[in-house]
Amino acid sequence: MTRKKRACDSCHRRKIQCDGVLPQCNFCFHNGVTCTFSRILGARKRTPKPSGNSDKDLARRIERIELALDAAQKNLAARILESREADGSETTSPSASSYHPNGQTGDSATASNNATTPDGHKNTGEGLSPATTARKARSAGRPKSSNFGTLHFAGFHVGEISSCNGIPFFSPNGQNWIRSRTGQDPTFEKLLATGPPWHSTKENHAPLRPDDNVCVTTWELPDKALVESCVRAYCSSSFGHAFPIVEPEEFQTTLDLAYEDEGSPLTIEATSAKACLFAFMTFVHHSRMEHVGEIGIDGQLYMSKAWQLIPQIMHQVDVPSFQTLFMLCMSSMFMGDFQRGSVVHALACRVLFMLGGHAQPSQRSTTNNAVYRAERNKWLESHLRQMFWMTYTLDKEVSVRTGLPPSIEDDYCDLTLPQAHRDPQLMVREGAGSLSNTDSTRRAWLGTFPTTLPGDLTLTIIKSKTYRALYSTAALRKSDAELLRDIRELDEELERWRCSVPQPFRPALAFSEDAASSIDKDMDRHIIMKKSIIHFEYHYLSAAIHRASGRCSVWAGGEGVSSSVAITVQASRSTLIYLRAAADGITETAFWLVVFYPMSATLTLFCNILLDPCNAQAEDDLDLLCTIPSLIMSIKKSPLTAKEQAYFQEVNEFFAELTRLARCAIDRISPMRDTEAAMELD
Structure with missing residues (x-):
């Protein structure tokens, strides 16, 4: 009986035509990957795409994270059991093997304690089970340090997005990943040579x-x-x-x-x-x-x-x-x-x-x-x-x-928090005010608000918790289960905050082009600025929370927490769409404080295009990236200083290279997609 022709796992995942040649199809041969047919066959029902503003969106999101958390916990227990059988270790609980007093993980602690065999010879790792070897490889690939600006995307350490001028720096691994997805060598040498100011001896500041x-x-x-x-x-x-x-x-x-x-x-x-x-x-x-x-x-x-x-x-x-x-x-x-x-x-x-x-x-x-x-x-x-x-x-x-x-x-x-800050109608009253009144009325109006910073204090506290739970040195030692649990809890807390914000100021789960028309540009600029900062902060924090899932070791096996990646991408997309809608209302004073948000969101969208260039949203995202340099420049309305001119030149060069590479990734996959479409018509 003739075997029914079907796509290999790699071609099926990328939705491209597979020639089915054994032992290695054309795509796998030219990309140097193993050609496998191990996926489970069967029809899969299409689930309707949830709307960004659905009340059930949070429940679906938490359910997906809980499923990933449960899978990670089972995976951890299985690996611990296998480790006991392979290494002959004494019975310990999962919690006891997760940490070591000197800061090592349970795996690294076991490796250090068993550095020599009973006969006095060093243990070189030979004879270990495949699962143990893979576990040690994943542990070795874990980052040594992290911060809010470290970007792990779909299991890859792409680079840093916390440079002082907002322009990202790609790590060597990130550049190699870009090269593998685009077939092009990234030319970021000038930006990489600049580095953060404290890594440079160049005198570029005022005396x-x-x-x-x-x-x-x-x-x-x-x-x-x-x-x-x-x-x-x-x-x-x-x-x-x-x-x-x-x-x-x-x-x-x-x-x-x-x-x-x-x-x-x-x-x-x-x-x-x-x-x-x-x-x-x-x-x-x-x-x-x-x-x-x-x-x-x-x-x-x-x-x-x-x-x-x-x-x-x-x-x-x-x-x-x-x-x-x-x-x-x-x-x-x-x-x-x-x-x-x-x-x-x-x-x-x-x-x-x-x-x-x-x-x-x-x-x-x-x-x-x-x-x-x-x-x-x-x-x-x-x-x-x-x-x-x-x-x-x-x-x-x-x-x-x-x-x-x-x-x-x-x-x-x-x-x-100050008592009045917990008033749920605080922002509604704030939006009803007008700074165009007389000075006496203005001071009376201003005096009704105890917290006057552009952002929100509760959101700032959540940001601090996010840093400690996901990006601190201690967070790097967390298992996948612990990391996903913290992501779920922070996501729930962020959503509770969002629902507590009065409707006129409440950020949408996903800010779309249709919602852009809802921005009232006739409001006082201070009110527009406060609303904009709240939106930028919310979407950035949502992306930062779920971006941490990129460190999970499950990505090493080809699978990952795809729901968290989707949330990260959607939050970044919302940041750029909101910037395009509200750029006219952003004060020039806040330029250097605001520019960080679009630069961070840009890198996430760029990585998503490279990860899935066949996505229907890829072309729209690329068009969105092309508009960002002009939007950033539109915030600066006064004559540019020499430093600002140099900065905008760097931004233009960076985006030109970013969009070029994104276009290469899309064009690289287009012939395969066209061939598949033609064969389907036949």
């Missing part, structure tokens, strides 16, 4: 000291009336609403101290006040607020002066010292200088801890706060907590963008 002529009058203060005018503009602006680091009455005391006896020798208190004043003028300059640009502030000059005073203000632990460090950090971020910003941010965190801002008033140590015991009052307590939440939010952003560990450890902080 810490001004030029010699300026140093003669380095402590000369700006006109006091000019500073007071800037304070009024700041406090009545949406920028001051988003970053309320300075309060008018409290800051007036700082100004009076800075301008007091300008000609006399500087005391520590006066030095701290002057540094705070210089940092504030720099902060205002980079805010690009209305009317401030007309004044003509020399932001770089004031920044240089503030930097010179940092060694002196370290002797004074007070609120102005913290404000100085925080505003210098934010100014550096607005300039795209994440290296310097992350360093001064760490200093700001330590000063805030000494002030006791990380704890509630009743929990603070009086020893750390002796300087301020005499002037504690209700306002100061509230302001310290407000400064803590600003610093906490910034800390997680710095960690995400640099790939470095956070400076604030959650276990040592009181993360009780």
Whole structure:
């Protein structure tokens, strides 16, 4: 009886025509893969594609993850049982073999303990069962370190997406994978040579000291009336609403101290006040607020002066010292200088801890706060907590963008949210307001909101949990079952947060082109910006949670947690579609903070095109990638600096190469797809 012709496993998975030649078909022969026919035959019902906004979507998503979790647990138990039989080890429980006191996994601990045989000869691994050998190979391939920016996609360590300018760096394995999927050599040499700023000795930042002529009058203060005018503009602006680091009455005391006896020798208190004043003028300059640009502030000059005073203000632990460090950090971020910003941010965190801002008033140590015991009052307590939440939010952003560990450890902080922040109608009231009213009405309106940062505090806490559970050093030692369990729990928590957000601000599970028309571009820009940041944060966090499944060892066997990959891709696609719809409402000040999101999403979509170029969405995703450079450039409306011009040139070169490689991957598979279609017609 003639054998019915059918496609091999590789051709069937890629949905391409298989010639069925034995022992190796044409596709497997030219790609150097084993030609197998081991899949189970049988008709498979097509399941309807779930809609992105279905109420049952979360239940389906959790069910898929639970199935993968159950399979991983069974696989772990089977491997442990086989290991006992093969190695003759004593009976241990799965939990006991998962960890080792010195940080090794159970497998690596067994290998180290059995480094020599009873007769004194070293164990070279010969005679081990195939399953044990495969397990050791998978363990050896595990990453040694990880962070929020590390991208594992479908079992491959593709590279890093946490560079300070947002442009990804492909690992050697990632470049080899790209080469195997496209048939082309990626040309990212220039970008790879640049690296993060702390890996480069090139002087590409502004000097810490001004030029010699300026140093003669380095402590000369700006006109006091000019500073007071800037304070009024700041406090009545949406920028001051988003970053309320300075309060008018409290800051007036700082100004009076800075301008007091300008000609006399500087005391520590006066030095701290002057540094705070210089940092504030720099902060205002980079805010690009209305009317401030007309004044003509020399932001770089004031920044240089503030930097010179940092060694002196370290002797004074007070609120102005913290404000100085925080505003210098934010100014550096607005300039795209994440290296310097992350360093001064760490200093700001330590000063805030000494002030006791990380704890509630009743929990603070009086020893750390002796300087301020005499002037504690209700306002100061509230302001310290407000400064803590600003610093906490910034800390997680710095960690995400640099790939470095956070400076604030959650276990040592009181993360009780402000009472009003838990009001579910907070954002609805916020969206109903208008910043176009008079100053008095505006301040009354702004005063109704206790948390004013562009993002959401609950979402920031979930982000911190995600870093610890999935991307910390301890997370790298987790088994597949533990990793998938954490992914499921974080996904559930993220979905609970999403459902708690009032409808006008609630991010969609999948943001489509049809939903883009729902963005009200007539709202105040601050409201649009807050809504945009919430959407970007949600979709990025959803992708980051499920992207961690790419580290699972099940991918080594050709299978993986496909549902998590699909969620990662959809979240990244939603980020880019939302950017295209809301780019006009994004403030120029936030350019360097926002640009990270599309760059991260771009790499995920690119990898998905390479993984499955036959996907019906591949062409649309490629078209979407082609529009991103112009969207990023549209956010910058003022004349570009030399650094920004160089950055945009790098972005254009990166996207040109990315889209070229994606096109090669699609075109490479097209002839096979066309041949299959022609044969079906025959």
